Amino acid sequence: MDFQKTYQEKVLYINEGLNSIIRQRESHPTVLRAMEYSLQAGGKRLRPVLFLSAYEFACIDNCSIQELDQVRPMACALEMIHTYSLIHDDLPAMDNDDYRRGKPTNHKVFGEAIAILAGDGLLNLAYEVMLENVPLETEKLNRYIKAMLIISRSAGVSGMIGGQTADMENQGSNGNFSELEYIHTHKTEALITASLKSGVIAKREDTELLNAVAKYGKALGMAFQITDDILDLTGDLQELGKMPGSDKKMSKLTYPARYGLEMSKKMSRQYIEQAVSCLEPYGKKGEFLKLLALSILDRSR
Amino acid sequence: MDFQKTYQEKVLYINEGLNSIIRQRESHPTVLRAMEYSLQAGGKRLRPVLFLSAYEFACIDNCSIQELDQVRPMACALEMIHTYSLIHDDLPAMDNDDYRRGKPTNHKVFGEAIAILAGDGLLNLAYEVMLENVPLETEKLNRYIKAMLIISRSAGVSGMIGGQTADMENQGSNGNFSELEYIHTHKTEALITASLKSGVIAKREDTELLNAVAKYGKALGMAFQITDDILDLTGDLQELGKMPGSDKKMSKLTYPARYGLEMSKKMSRQYIEQAVSCLEPYGKKGEFLKLLALSILDRSR
Numbered sequence: 001m002d003f004q005k006t007y008q009e010k011v012l013y014i015n016e017g018l019n020s021i022i023r024q025r026e027s028h029p030t031v032l033r034a035m036e037y038s039l040q041a042g043g044k045r046l047r048p049v050l051f052l053s054a055y056e057f058a059c060i061d062n063c064s065i066q067e068l069d070q071v072r073p074m075a076c077a078l079e080m081i082h083t084y085s086l087i088h089d090d091l092p093a094m095d096n097d098d099y100r101r102g103k104p105t106n107h108k109v110f111g112e113a114i115a116i117l118a119g120d121g122l123l124n125l126a127y128e129v130m131l132e133n134v135p136l137e138t139e140k141l142n143r144y145i146k147a148m149l150i151i152s153r154s155a156g157v158s159g160m161i162g163g164q165t166a167d168m169e170n171q172g173s174n175g176n177f178s179e180l181e182y183i184h185t186h187k188t189e190a191l192i193t194a195s196l197k198s199g200v201i202a203k204r205e206d207t208e209l210l211n212a213v214a215k216y217g218k219a220l221g222m223a224f225q226i227t228d229d230i231l232d233l234t235g236d237l238q239e240l241g242k243m244p245g246s247d248k249k250m251s252k253l254t255y256p257a258r259y260g261l262e263m264s265k266k267m268s269r270q271y272i273e274q275a276v277s278c279l280e281p282y283g284k285k286g287e288f289l290k291l292l293a294l295s296i297l298d299r300s301r
Numbered sequence: 302m303d304f305q306k307t308y309q310e311k312v313l314y315i316n317e318g319l320n321s322i323i324r325q326r327e328s329h330p331t332v333l334r335a336m337e338y339s340l341q342a343g344g345k346r347l348r349p350v351l352f353l354s355a356y357e358f359a360c361i362d363n364c365s366i367q368e369l370d371q372v373r374p375m376a377c378a379l380e381m382i383h384t385y386s387l388i389h390d391d392l393p394a395m396d397n398d399d400y401r402r403g404k405p406t407n408h409k410v411f412g413e414a415i416a417i418l419a420g421d422g423l424l425n426l427a428y429e430v431m432l433e434n435v436p437l438e439t440e441k442l443n444r445y446i447k448a449m450l451i452i453s454r455s456a457g458v459s460g461m462i463g464g465q466t467a468d469m470e471n472q473g474s475n476g477n478f479s480e481l482e483y484i485h486t487h488k489t490e491a492l493i494t495a496s497l498k499s500g501v502i503a504k505r506e507d508t509e510l511l512n513a514v515a516k517y518g519k520a521l522g523m524a525f526q527i528t529d530d531i532l533d534l535t536g537d538l539q540e541l542g543k544m545p546g547s548d549k550k551m552s553k554l555t556y557p558a559r560y561g562l563e564m565s566k567k568m569s570r571q572y573i574e575q576a577v578s579c580l581e582p583y584g585k586k587g588e589f590l591k592l593l594a595l596s597i598l599d600r601s602r
Contacts, residue, residue, distance in 0.1 A: 027458035028487075031466040035458070088421060093413035112394035113469045116417065117462055120389060120424065124457040127428050131450040138439050149432040156425040157328035157336070161418055165332040168414045186329075 003291040007049065014048045015040075017072045018079060021129055027121075034110040034118035035125070038083050041101040046224075047082050047195040048075035053288050054199025054213050058206065071202050073133040074147065077126035078195050081155050084122035087115055089164060095246060102241035127152075143205060147198035154194030163187025170253045180253050188228070189221025213289075216278040220293055223271035226264055227299050229254035233261065272297055304592040308350065314369075315349045316341075318377045322430055328422075335411040335419035336426070339384050342402040347525075348383050348496040349376035354589050355500025355514050359507065372503050374434040375448060378427035379496050382456050385423035388416055390465060396547060403542035428453075444506060448499035455495030464488030471554045481554050489529070490522025514590075517579040521594055524572035527565055528600050530555035534562065573598055 022036050052075050056063050090097040090105040091112060097105055107115035130148050135141050153159055163186025170179055196213035200206065232247045233256050247254050255264040275293040279286030323337050353376050357364050391398040391406040392413060398406055408416035431449055436442050454460055464487025471480055497514040501507065533548045534557050548555050556565040576594040580587030 025458060028463040028466040028470075028483075030470060031458055031462060084421075088417055091417065093417060114466065116389055116392065116394060117466050117469070120385075120420070121458040121462045123421065123424055124453060124462065128450070128453045128457050131446060131453055134446055141442070145432060145435055149429070152425060152429045152432055156429050157326060157332050157422040161332060161422045161425065162329040165329040165415065165418050168418070169329075169331060 001287055001291065003288070003295065006288060007292070007295075010049045010052055011045045013052070013068075013072070014045045014075060014079060017076045021073070021076055021125070025125070030110070030114060031117050031121050034106055034114045035121050037109060038087050038100075038106050038118065039080070039122070041103050043079070043083070043101060045079055047078040047191060049292070050192065050195040050217070050289075051075040051078055051199040051202075053292065054196040055203050057213070057282070057285060057289060058200045058203035058209055063203075070133070070135060071199075073129045074144075074151075074198065074202060077130045078151065078191070078198075080122045080126040080129070081151070081160075082191065084119040084126075085155075085160060085164070087119040087122070091115060094164075094168065097242060097246060099242045123155075143201050143203075147202045150194050150198045150201065151191075154190040159186055159190035159194070160188075163190065167252070177258070180255070180258060183253065184222060184225045185218075188225040189218055192221040192224065193217030212278050212282070216275045216289065216293070219271045219275035219278070220296065223268045223275065223293070223296050224299075226255045226268040226271070227296060229256055230261065230264055230268070231299065269297060302588055302592065304589070304596065307589060308593070308596075311350045311353055312346045314353070314373070315346045315376060315380060318373045319380060322374070322377055322426070326426070331411070331415060332418050332422050335407055335415045336422050338410060339388050339401075339407050339419065340381070340423070342404050344380070344384070344402060346380055348379040348492060350593070351493065351496040351518070351590075352376040352379055352500040352503075354593065355497040356504050358514070358583070358586060358590060359501045359504035359510055364504075371434070371436060372500075374430045375445075375452075375499065375503060378431045379452065379492070379499075381423045381427040381430070382452070382461075383492060385420040385427075386456075386461060386465070388420040388423070392416060395465075395469065398543060398547055400538065400543045424456075444502050444504075448503045451495050451499045451502065452492075455491040460487055460491035460495070461489075464491065468553070478559070481556070481559060484554065485523060485526045486519075489526040490519055493522040493525065494518030513579050513583070517576045517590065517594070520572045520576035520579070521597065524569045524576065524594070524597050525600075527556045527569040527572070528597055530557055531562065531565055531569070532600065570598060 018039055022032065022039065025032060051071075052068065055068070055071055059067075086100060087106045089095050090100055091107055098108055099105060105115075106118055110118065127148075130151075135144055155161070157165075163183050166179065166183045167187055170183065193214055194217075196217040197210055200209050200213055229247065232244055232254070235244045247257070255267065259267065272293050276290050279290050279293075319340055323333065323340065326333060352372075353369065356369070356372055360368075387401060388407045390396050391401055392408055399409055400406060406416075407419055411419065428449075431452075436445055456462070458466075464484050467480065467484045468488055471484065494515055495518075497518040498511055501510050501514055530548065533545055533555070536545045538545065547553075548558070556568065560568065573594050577591050580591050580594075
């Protein structure tokens with residue numbers, strides 16, 4: 001399998017979905033333009049790719065494109081939730097970042113008021129789009145609603161928003177390991193794991209598979225966030241697309257600050273090994289998710 | 302019917318629902334406290350009351366309390382969406398208000414970062430709570446999802462968020478009637494009408510009833526917003542619970558600014574008469590909604 005090619009195909013498929021969602025929407029043009037700006041700033045699309053890969057992972061044979069088309073809106077909703085969280089996190093009252101994905105942040109272009117509204121708009125649109133695309137068959141519908149619930153909880157105050165709150169509260173403090181872990185599991189890992197679990201459950205109810213992707217997601221999410229912390233320390237603006245050193249500027253609690261750079265790299269590798277081992281029982285079926293986990297170690301943005 | 306007593310009973314029923322939602326939630330304590338602060342600042346609960354009244358309006362006989370208990374979370378979700386929009390609207394980057402419902406605004410107490418997160422948290426929690434309480438029976442479930450979709454669209458960029466964007470963009474401009482109407486229909490009326498329509502559809506599919514409450518809601522929403530504009534001009538801090546004159550301070554496009562105070566009062570009365578007339582065919586069944594519309598004219602907050 002050519003991992004890069006397969007990943008890029010999925011990204012194109014997601015981008016096509018996102019474009020058509022935005023294009024079809026009737027709204028005040030300013031807020032729509034601001035939403036589109038951040039959505040199309042060229043992210044990695046990690047969460048929707050994980051969703052689609054988990055869906056395919058749960059297919060007994062190959063999935064038809066018609067089947068994937070039916071759940072693509074849910075994959076796009078995950079990217080909208082992720083993007084809204086970035087817009088709000090970048091605000092002056094939060095992380096006060098000027099660059100994101102190599103471009104000026106939303107509020108730098110549209111002003112704070114519109115950036116807040118664009119974030120609100122993307123979060124709400126994620127739910128609108130999922131609700132507009134519920135399947136008709138009762139059994140599918142029930143699984144779809146379970147998937148929506150998993151996503152909504154991971155995005156909410158018991159997940160991502162809880163993590164961001166802890167992150168805000170810990171600025172300038174030395175913090176301890178349990179706070180750092182709370183931030184990482186809630187802020188990043190929750191939505192990553194939810195992307196995988198909702199992908200599986202949108203296809204079928206299978207406790208064993210759900211547990212496997214949940215464990216994989218937990219390890220992947222931790223590795224991803226540690227790498228994020230490392231890149232903030234070692235990356236450059238061009239490669240990273242955002243200003244490095246912002247964690248240090250904000251005296252944030254990070255892995256490298258707590259454990260040093262080498263130890264953090266080692267921890268990240270260990271988490272990736274853990275993620276890969278969760279897929280071993282599934283052989284060929286888990287190949288893409290395995291390669292995806294390994295690719296985290298080569299992240300430069 | 303003792304209108305005030307009946308209204309207050311519904312408010313207590315909603316408050317009880319909101320309290321149990323917040324109390325059950327596992328989250329970072331700071332963001333939960335900020336959400337609770339604004340939720341419990343003593344609003345009128347207009348939207349959930351409209352939802353419950355529309356649900357009862359759609360009942361052939363009287364509704365059982367068990368039935369109402371099943372849809373109460375959706376009524377509470379409407380209040381959470383409304384409250385999140387107030388928290389974000391009050392932010393310094395938006396309307397920059399220091400008081401709301403007689404208390405310091407959310408960001409004045411918790412800071413801007415937490416206020417943004419509390420707003421995000423309430424919006425997301427509205428969907429979590431609705432998804433946690435979907436009914437099991439297929440037919441009910443299908444209507445429930447339609448109700449959720451109506452709510453989500455009215456809250457989103459084609460509804461409330463679109464209206465707030467227009468409101469932000471029109472500050473300091475003289476504006477014309479169509480802009481003023483766009484702001485009012487989207488910012489306020491959309492969620493009010495959605496509360497009524499979702500209430501009916503949660504009970505049954507009935508095009509005639511849906512049209513009746515939609516027309517009623519449109520007129521009520523306009524009257525409500527015009528009264529809001531009037532109160533901003535004539536009310537006092539104690540009665541209003543927020544600083545009057547803020548529209549003028551922000552050079553906002555309002556009905557009194559455009560048509561003068563007397564003409565605005567007349568327009569508001571006309572909208573209420575229109576709302577009341579939509580309920581005439583329903584006699585006794587529409588009494589509460591009729592009295593509710595008339596009460597808007599006596600609003601002092």
